[in-house]
Amino acid sequence: MTTKEVADKLVTLCSAAKFDEAMDSLYSPSIVSMEAGAPPGPSRESKGLAAVKAKAQWWTTNHEVHSATVEGPLVAGSHFAVTFKLDVTFKPQSKRFTMEEVAVYKVVDGKVVYEEFFYNM
Amino acid sequence: MTTKEVADKLVTLCSAAKFDEAMDSLYSPSIVSMEAGAPPGPSRESKGLAAVKAKAQWWTTNHEVHSATVEGPLVAGSHFAVTFKLDVTFKPQSKRFTMEEVAVYKVVDGKVVYEEFFYNM
Numbered sequence: 001m002t003t004k005e006v007a008d009k010l011v012t013l014c015s016a017a018k019f020d021e022a023m024d025s026l027y028s029p030s031i032v033s034m035e036a037g038a039p040p041g042p043s044r045e046s047k048g049l050a051a052v053k054a055k056a057q058w059w060t061t062n063h064e065v066h067s068a069t070v071e072g073p074l075v076a077g078s079h080f081a082v083t084f085k086l087d088v089t090f091k092p093q094s095k096r097f098t099m100e101e102v103a104v105y106k107v108v109d110g111k112v113v114y115e116e117f118f119y120n121m
Numbered sequence: 122m123t124t125k126e127v128a129d130k131l132v133t134l135c136s137a138a139k140f141d142e143a144m145d146s147l148y149s150p151s152i153v154s155m156e157a158g159a160p161p162g163p164s165r166e167s168k169g170l171a172a173v174k175a176k177a178q179w180w181t182t183n184h185e186v187h188s189a190t191v192e193g194p195l196v197a198g199s200h201f202a203v204t205f206k207l208d209v210t211f212k213p214q215s216k217r218f219t220m221e222e223v224a225v226y227k228v229v230d231g232k233v234v235y236e237e238f239f240y241n242m
Contacts, residue, residue: 074193074204077221079239081202083195100198102225104239118200118225 001110007073007080010105010112014084015070019060023053028111036101036119064089066096079106122231128194128201131226131233135205136191140181144174149232157222157240185210187217200227 001009006026013022023031033046033055046052065088072082081104089096101119105112122130127147134143144152154167154176167173186209193203202225210217222240226233 071197072195072202074195074202074223076192076204076206076223076240078241079221079223081193081195081204081223081225083197083202085197100200102195102197102200102202104202104223104225106239118227119197120199 001107003078003080003107004073004075006107006110006112007075007082007105011070011073011082014082015068017065017068019056020053023049023056026112027052028108028113031112032114034114034116036117036121062091064091078108079104081105122228124199124201124228125194125196127228127231127233128196128203128226132191132194132203135203136189138186138189140177141174144170144177147233148173149229149234152233153235155235155237157238157242183212185212199229200225202226 010022010026013019013025027049029049030047031049031052033052035044035046046055065086067087069085070082071085073080074082081102084099084101084103086099087096088099099119101117104116104118106114131143131147134140134146148170150170151168152170152173154173156165156167167176186207188208190206191203192206194201195203202223205220205222205224207220208217209220220240222238225237225239227235
């Protein structure tokens, strides 16, 4: 798949909150994921599909998603950008908030090999 | 200015190749600029408006721009993303090539305080 095809599929899946399916079908086994800031414990960087899926698992376990809006993609060469706007409740504190972030992805051989998120902590 | 207003103005100015005006009017004195990879000599990171303008000066001196296309912005909270597609000639080698990159910006108090570029070296 081209960068544009990977980007369009990721947007389609994430818009439907199918985050696991997006990772399983589009991510390289050697994916590197970089957060703007680390949750308590782990570092900013997660390496490998198992680690990235574990991070996602932590997130989905601890957040209830009321709505998810994905805009984009903007595609340039091997990279693309999208935005996520999530209305969520952080379950441990029953705290509802809106999360807005820019995500940048790098594609090699039809698979996402790098993702980085930009948001305020 | 809101993030969206800063983003729209940056796209307008850069689409007209008014890169200096974009920096002068939209960038914070404490701007930090991060390249995907460093040109020979400097590091990936440039700190402060003078350093960032010096980097831009190096670039404009060494490249002839045949066309510039800017797409976006995608805006999320304090951040926004655009893409640049530049048809340029690297003058020292008379080498013409197309450069495609994703750029992410962070806005605080109506000024760009951080920019990062994603492209293949």
